[in-house]
Amino acid sequence: MVSKKRRHNGGFDGFLSPVVPKAPRSAHKKSSTGSEVCPFELLAAVAGQLLQESGSSVSSTGLERKKQITISEKCVKKEPIEVKINPLRLDYLDHGCCGESEFVPEHSNIELKLEPPLKDLPQSDNDSALEHASIVTATDFLKEVGANVKLEASSDKNGIDGDLCDANMDTNGTKVQTDTVEKLSVDLTGVKSRVNHHQLNKSCKNAHLPFYSDPAPGAYFPRHRKNVKIGHAVKSFDQNRKNIYMRERYQAEIAAKRRKKFHHSSKPDYVQETSSESISNTPKEKAVTSSVINHKSLFQAKDGHVKFSIKSFKVPELYIEMPETSTVGSLKRKVVEAVTAILGGDLHVGVLLQGNKIKDDNTTLQQTGIALNSDTLGFILESNLPQASHKELTLLPTCENHEPLPSLPASPIMDAGFLKPPIDSPVATCFNNQIENNQENKQEPLEVVDTKAIVPVTPLNPEALAIVPLNHKVSKKSELSQRRTRRPFSVSEVEALVEAVETLGTGRWRDVKIRAFDDANHRTYVDLKDKWKTLVHTASISPQQRRGEPVPQDLLDRVLAAHSFWYQNQSKPHGKHQTEPVQTQRPVKVCSGFEA
DNA sequence: TTTAGGG
DNA sequence: CCCTAAA
Incomplete structure (x- = not known):
């Protein structure tokens, strides 16, 4: 580094200023390196301890766990373990019990994500430990919500469906509802585990998300204020699948930063984005590029009104043809282009009910039975086909649901990734915010959908089309x-x-x-x-080493001269008139490959 | 938001 | 170009 800096001045015979070290304005140089601990180790450690605790007794306190997790989060900046929960309470629906295939309105969201680097990680030493780690996270997470969580870990993969719902009641009498079926996947180097959050139905007093079968009694994590059993099954999944990442905050930050990049741009590119995606039961798309995002729609029916919460849309089938020699990068771009092309134009949304598109825009929700088949309701983005059309939007007006949805996550950010829900059926509808964010994937991470951005649009007038502008942004x-x-x-x-x-x-x-x-x-x-x-x-390098469009030597000379000059006169912003002596002193060299 | 530097 | 600590 040092040598690098000197080099800048060296080799230049003009102004050789004594190498005056520039006062570093920022000291972020090494701030965050070195001391970090491998996320995996942390996980393993935490998991290990938990295992111990749970195994020996129920004595470990939630605090302890929490603390540990906190630490790991802190240390592992890049591979954070995020947990988020969005408890919601709904009073309108009273479901019987939850069958896995049953669609249940989303009352709450439990999101958990472990994002260990898939590569570079030392082989995990203990699968179960890892597995537990993930569970712990979930536990911790639930705990924060004030729920008592009991987790049973199982290493077998079946048993995922069981009685997911027993109700649950916290000691405080607070009902905890987790109707959202969450699927969590954790890939821990070699250890592949999947955690499934099952729905907890509010109607049930005791929600149990049992861990099916579990060989390990030690995998029990009692000691929480509420009782929630979470089913857990270990399963392997492909590498592309990454984990669900949930920390809203984190993502929000990233998003915000992203936007910053365009602050100079005249157009508000960063305006809003909606995501493209679709809802459940749409016919499966096999297009290679189909970026199916997780879809999930919240459906609520209350006093004659219907509320829709669309979290993601499915992108229409896309066909892309490229030579085998194309790079993955080019493929990605291609996909982006294709998607952009579709989303770029006017936005059209198709409404699907039980896999069938509802073409009659004049049919009422009631007539279509949407109100009764919420679980098979889906939306899909359409390209500018003549038939489609904004009419579809009238659908929303019809339902007159202006009420803002209860507590939708402020920013249910999710990345669309290539995620193939193991089950591609209605059940999928229950998955919430699955996130796949794998760069290796050819799937283009479509932007997330902010439910709020869409839902509010409901109104019964052309206003609904106001969304369109947003969609333009979407493409961007x-x-x-x-x-x-x-x-x-x-x-x-x-x-x-220069x-x-x-x-x-x-x-x-x-x-x-x-200027x-x-x-x-x-x-x-x-x-x-x-x-x-x-x-x-x-x-400062030889012409032979330069790449790209060659820059005239004289310009480069001026660069060196100016650099040298300002280097020694650094931090002298005021002298408004500081003519650049550089110009004067600049050694007029004819280009040549000197340098060194 | 800008600056300054490392990636 | 990106990312970010600092200022």
Whole structure:
């Protein structure tokens, strides 16, 4: 590093300033390295201890567990263990008991995610430990909600369906409902386990999410305020599947950051995004690219009104043809393009009931039976087909449900990934927020859907179409989550940059931007700063090592001169008139491959 | 939001 | 280009 910096000044015969170390303005250099602990180790440790505790007695306190988990989260920045729960209470529905295939309105969401690096991780030493780890997380999570959770771990994979619902009541008499069937997948290097959260029906007083079969008695985690049994089964799944990641906050941050990137852009690209996706029972799509996102729709019926909460849409079938020699990256782009093309235009939504598309837009919800077949209701995005059309939206108006949905997660963010629900049927409907975020996947992570963004639109007037604009954004959204396309600086841009830096210096990128790239929305001051950095580097290496469009040597010379000059006169923003002596002193070299 | 640097 | 700690 040091040598690198010196190099910048070295080799330049113009102004050789004594290498005055620039006062680091930021000290983030190594802040977060080294001390981190392998997430896996943490998991294993935590799990191990828990196992012990649970095995020996019920003495371990929730606090202890929590603490440990907290620690791991802290240490493992990149592979956080996120747990989130969104308890909701509904008073309208009274389901009998929950069969797995039964669709149950979503009252709460339990989301859990373990995201260990699939690779690079030391082989886990103890499968069960890992498995427990995941359970623990869930437990902890539930605990926070004030629920008493009992978990039984099982290593067998069947038994997933059992009585999922016993009701549950916390000691405080608070009902905990988890009608959301959650599927959790955890891939722990070699250990593949899957955790399933089953629905807890509110109607039931005691919700039990039992862990089916369990060879390990020690896998019991009592000691919580409420009783919730969560079924757990170990299963293997393909590598692409990643874990569900749930921390809203985390994602929100990321999303926010993403947006930041475009703050210079004249258009509000980051506006809203909706996600594309669909709901359950739509006929299976086999398109290679079909990015089926998890869909899940909340369906509520109450006093003559119907509420819909669409969390995701299924993207229409897409066909993409590419030569075998195409790169995965190109495939991804292709998919994005295809999806964008569909979403880019006017938005059309198709309503599916029991797999059949409802074409008569004038039919009432009541007539279609939607109110009674909520579990087979689905929505699908459609391309600009003549037939489809906004009419479909009238559907919403019909239901007149203005009421904001209860407690929908503020930002149910989910990434669409390539996730093939093991069961591709109605049951899938119950899965909630499954997230697949695997870069290796060819599936393009479609943006998440914010239920709130959609649902509110319900109104009975053209307003509904107001969503359309959002959708436009949607298409951009997918772009947002991507790396900006590379746009090499042209020689003229370089020249403008050099010119600006010569006069403004190297510590006022904002000004440089305004001065020379004010109209170039795609060039942020950070970009300019970066470009300058590369220019300095380029200028200090031999021409043979340079790549890309060659930059005139004279420009590079000016770069070095300016760099040198400002380097020694660093932090002298004021001298408004500091002519760049650089120019003057600049050794006019004719290009040549000197350098060194 | 900007700056400054590492990735 | 991206990501982010600092300022």
